[in-house]
Amino acid sequence: MKRKMEEAVQKKLIEHYDKYYRLAYSYAHNEADALDIVQESAYKAILKSDSIKKEEYIDTWIYRIVINTAVDLLRSRQKESLEVYEEDTGVYDKYEEYDLKQAIERLDPEDKSVVVLKYFEELKLDEIAAITNENVNTVKSRLYRALKKLRVQLEV
Amino acid sequence: MNLKDELKEMKQEYDNIEIPEACLNRIQQGIDMAKMEKKRASKKKAVRNWAVSVVAASVVFIVLPNTNQSVAQAMEKIPVIGNIVKVVTFNRYEVKQGTMEADVKVPQIETNKNKEASEGVKKVNKDIKAYTDKLIASFNEDMEKNGEHEALDVSYDVITDNDKLFSLKITAVETMASAVETVRYYHLDKETGKVLELKDLFKENADYVSIITDYIKKEMRKQMKDEEKTYFLDSEDMPEYDFQKIKKNQNFYFNKSGNLVIAFDEYEVAPGYMGCPEFEIPNQVIENILK
Numbered sequence: 129m130k131r132k133m134e135e136a137v138q139k140k141l142i143e144h145y146d147k148y149y150r151l152a153y154s155y156a157h158n159e160a161d162a163l164d165i166v167q168e169s170a171y172k173a174i175l176k177s178d179s180i181k182k183e184e185y186i187d188t189w190i191y192r193i194v195i196n197t198a199v200d201l202l203r204s205r206q207k208e209s210l211e212v213y214e215e216d217t218g219v220y221d222k223y224e225e226y227d228l229k230q231a232i233e234r235l236d237p238e239d240k241s242v243v244v245l246k247y248f249e250e251l252k253l254d255e256i257a258a259i260t261n262e263n264v265n266t267v268k269s270r271l272y273r274a275l276k277k278l279r280v281q282l283e284v
Numbered sequence: 285m286n287l288k289d290e291l292k293e294m295k296q297e298y299d300n301i302e303i304p305e306a307c308l309n310r311i312q313q314g315i316d317m318a319k320m321e322k323k324r325a326s327k328k329k330a331v332r333n334w335a336v337s338v339v340a341a342s343v344v345f346i347v348l349p350n351t352n353q354s355v356a357q358a359m360e361k362i363p364v365i366g367n368i369v370k371v372v373t374f375n376r377y378e379v380k381q382g383t384m385e386a387d388v389k390v391p392q393i394e395t396n397k398n399k400e401a402s403e404g405v406k407k408v409n410k411d412i413k414a415y416t417d418k419l420i421a422s423f424n425e426d427m428e429k430n431g432e433h434e435a436l437d438v439s440y441d442v443i444t445d446n447d448k449l450f451s452l453k454i455t456a457v458e459t460m461a462s463a464v465e466t467v468r469y470y471h472l473d474k475e476t477g478k479v480l481e482l483k484d485l486f487k488e489n490a491d492y493v494s495i496i497t498d499y500i501k502k503e504m505r506k507q508m509k510d511e512e513k514t515y516f517l518d519s520e521d522m523p524e525y526d527f528q529k530i531k532k533n534q535n536f537y538f539n540k541s542g543n544l545v546i547a548f549d550e551y552e553v554a555p556g557y558m559g560c561p562e563f564e565i566p567n568q569v570i571e572n573i574l575k
Contacts, residue, residue: 138315145311146303153301163310170314175321178555179516179525228290247291248298261523279287 134177140186141170147249148194154244155198165201169194188258191245195259199237231281239274242267322557371442371452374413377420384427388438390416391452393472402477408470412454415468419456435459443469443537450474451537465550467560469537481533485544490573496546497529499569504553515554515561527553543567 141148145166152165172193180189232240238260245256253271257264374392379385392409395402416438423436437457444451450472458464471480478484486492504515504527516527535547544565548554554561 134319141311141315142308145308148311149303149307150298150301154298159304163304163306166307167310167314170311171318172314174315174318176555178551179519181525228287228294232294243291244298248295250295275287282287282290 133180133183134174136183137173137177137180137186137190140190141173144190148190151191151194151244151249152198154248155195155202155240161201161205165194165198168201169197172197185258188255191249191259192261195241199241202237228278228282231278234281235274235277239270239277242271243274243278246271371440375416377416379423379427381427383434384423385434386420386423386436388416388420388436389440390438391440391454393450393452402472404472404476404478404480407479408452408472411470415454416456419458423458444471448474449480449538453537465560467535467547467549469535469547471537482530482536483532485575486570486573487575492570492573493529493532495570495573496534496565499565500530500546500563501527503563514558517553539564544570 148169149162149166152169153159153162156162156165169190173190180186232243235243241260242256245251245259246253251259253264253267257267260267262270371391371393373389375388375390377386377388377390391412393405395405419436419438435457436459439455441453441455442451443453452470452472454468454470456466456468458466472478473480473484483492501517504517507513508515508517516525519526530546535549537545537547539545545562546565547562548560550558550560552561
C-alpha cells in the first residue's frame with residue numbers, strides 16, 4: 129500500500145511537473161525561486177506520501193504543498209528584504225500604476241491562491257476548496273472578495 | 285477592458301510561462317532526497333526499537349509486583365467458567381514460488397473438555413480464519429499476476445493467559461517493496477467465555493473514547509518534540525487526515541505490568557517508518573471509568 133502511494137505520487141510529480149512549476153512561478157516570479165519551490169515540494173510530497181489515504185487526493189494534495197511551500201518561501205524572502213531595506217533611506221517611487229498582475233500580487237496569499245487556481249489553473253470551486261482546506265462557501269466568498277479588491281485597485 | 289477579460293489574457297501569459305530544462309531534474313532530486321531520508325529513518329527505527337526492548341526487560345522486575353489494581357479487580361468481578369485452552373496451528377499455508385514466499389500459521393483456539401466451545405471462542409476462531417483467508421487470497425491473486433507481493437508472514441502469540449483473560453495476538457507482515465505490518469488482538473473473557481472488546485472494560489456510558497484519545501494526543505505531542513517522531517496530528521499540509529479519536533473497539537492488550545496498551549496499525553496514526561504505534565495508558569487516566 130505504502131509503496132504504491134509513493135509511486136503514484138512520484139508518477140504525478142513527473143507527469144505534471146510543468147503545472148507545478150507554473151504555479152510556483154506565479155508566486156515567485158523568478159526561475160531560481162520557482163525551481164527551489166518545485167524541488168522542495170517534490171521532496172515533501174514523497175516524504176509524506178504515506179499520509180495520503182486515497183489516490184484521488186494526490187492531485188489536490190500536491191497543489192497544496194506547492195502553494196504552502198511558495199507562500200513560506202515568499203514570507204521568508206519578505207522578511208529578509210524588509211531587514212535590508214530598513215537601513216535604506218526609503219526613496220522609492222510609490223506612485224507606479226497598478227496593472228492586474230501587481231494587483232494580484234497585492235492580495236493576501238489566501239486570496240491570491242484562489243484567483244490563480246480559479247482563473248489560471250481553471251479548477252472548480254470544490255477542487256479549490258479541497259486544496260485550501262476550506263469549504264466551498266468560504267472559497268466562493270474569498271473569490272468574490274478578491275475580485276472586488278482587484279476591481280477597486282484597477283480603477284484607481 | 286473588464287476584469288474577466290484581463291484575467292483571461294493573463295491566463296494566456298500564465299500558460300506561456302516557460303518551463304526551464306532543469307525543472308524535471310529538480311523534481312527528481314527532490315524525490316530522491318525524500319526517498320533517501322525515508323530509508324535512513326527506517327534504519328534508525330530498527331536500532332531504536334532494539335534499544336527500547338533492552339530497557340524494558342530490565343524494568344519488568346520492578347514493575348511486576350505493582351500489577352494494575354483496578355484492571356485486576358475489574359476482571360475479578362466476573363464469575364469463573366473458564367474452559368479454554370490451548371492454541372493450535374490449525375492450518376499452515378506455505379508457498380514458495382520464485383521470489384515470492386508465504387508462511388501463514390492459522391491459529392485456532394481449542395477448549396480442553398469435550399464441552400462445546402463458547403460463543404466467544406467460536407467467534408474468534410471464525411474471525412481469525414476469515415482474516416487469514418483474506419490475506420492468503422490477496423497474496424495468491426497477486427502471485428498469479430506476478431504482482432508486488434514479495435512475502436506474507438502471519439504468526440501468532442498468546443500474550444495473556446491467566447485465570448481471567450486470554451489474549452491472542454496475530455501479526456501479519458505483508459512485504460511488497462517495503463513491509464506493512466498489521467496486528468490484531470483477540471481477547472476472551474475466560475469467565476464468561478465471551479469476546480472482550482475495549483468497551484467491555486469500562487463502565488456503561490463512560491466516555492472512554494475521549495478520555496483515552498486525549499491522553500494519547502498529549503503523549504503524541506510530547507513525543508513529537510523529538511524530531512524523528514511523527515504522528516498524524518496538528519499537521520499543516522493535511523489536517524483532515526489527523527488522528528481524530530480511537531475507535532470504539534480499538535486494538536488493545538494488557539502489558540506485563542497489567543497496564544492497558546492501545547495499539548494502532550501501521551499508517552493508522554503515523555507514517556510508516558513509525559511502525560505500529562502503541563500507547564500505554566497509565567492507570568490513573570482510566571481508573572475512574574474502569575468497571
